[in-house]
Amino acid sequence: MTHGTDSSTIAKGSVDSYAQSAEFYEVMALPHWEPKRAVLVSALSDSGDITDPIVDIGSGTGLSTMAIADAVPGVSIHAVEPSPAMRAVLMSRILSRADVADRVTVYAETAEQFDLPDRIGAAVLFGVIGFLDPQARQCFWENLRPRLTPRAPVLVEVMALEQPMQVPELMIAQQRVGNRRNEILISGEAAGADAELWTMRYVVREDDAVVREFTSNYTWHTVGLTALANEAEAHDMTFEQVHPLIGVMRPR
Incomplete structure (x- = not known):
């Protein structure tokens, strides 16, 4: 129940939101x-x-x-x-x-x-x-x-973030593990009066090549x-x- 999901909505216990x-x-x-x-x-x-x-x-x-x-x-x-x-x-x-x-x-x-x-x-x-x-x-x-x-x-x-707002994509973490570099990027947009829709982008690179990439979304009440x-x-x-x-x- 920490940050990030791999589906477009929060699945309350019925689907593994963190499978990826x-x-x-x-x-x-x-x-x-x-x-x-x-x-x-x-x-x-x-x-x-x-x-x-x-x-x-x-x-x-x-x-x-x-x-x-x-x-x-x-x-x-x-x-x-x-x-x-x-x-x-x-x-x-x-x-x-x-x-x-x-x-x-x-x-x-x-x-x-x-x-x-x-x-x-x-x-x-x-x-x-x-x-x-x-x-x-x-x-x-x-x-x-x-x-x-x-x-x-x-x-x-x-x-x-205390109020919903547009947040341009920024990198929030990166870590090399073996020959590959893992990057995590986040962006957000308002999803109502008290909620933010966050988009997480996960990128795995080896040398200059992207070998894996996916996004996930979650809604967070601000x-x-x-x-x-x-x-x-x-x-x-x-x-x-x-x-x-x-x-x-x-x-x-």
Whole structure:
């Protein structure tokens, strides 16, 4: 449930939206991961003893899941990821660590489909909140809030776009692997009053030749940190910006 799909619409759990693009996800994610990981670990560490389950919504390839596992040893983690292709990497990461495999449960569900546990010690939503429209977010916060323990942090990542607009194509990542260079480009256009239609273009080159190329589209609801702060207030939570694209909600 992170960025990008290989169909013209978001398939909510029925089709693997990342069947093609999952292999390129970390080409895009890894260069930006360390600052986000530091924010995640800091927020969890600053929340005192966390003993109730932690929910990782849109766990993708498991970068956030493993960071949570390392930061909060011994606590159960619910990793929620609807894409089979992304879950394959997630499961591989989990199985590589015996100390993690016995406490991380993986769910093949979307944020809307997942049944939250009765008590939640922390929640992480990286790269996923824009897949929920305003009504779905309202339902999610209403369901989440009463389950949070008193100091539970809710970390939410947004994109650097608070309103729909035309975005010309630009390269957001490139990485050489062996003899081939992988490139990821993105462009966008408005898809309604609160949504952006993003087009991802994936290009693989060997020397000067393009050996593989495909595009994918996804719709992202353009919620920003200001909107998140308002939604936190409406659901009896505080809000703190801890990164240019990440905010932390906590119960009042």
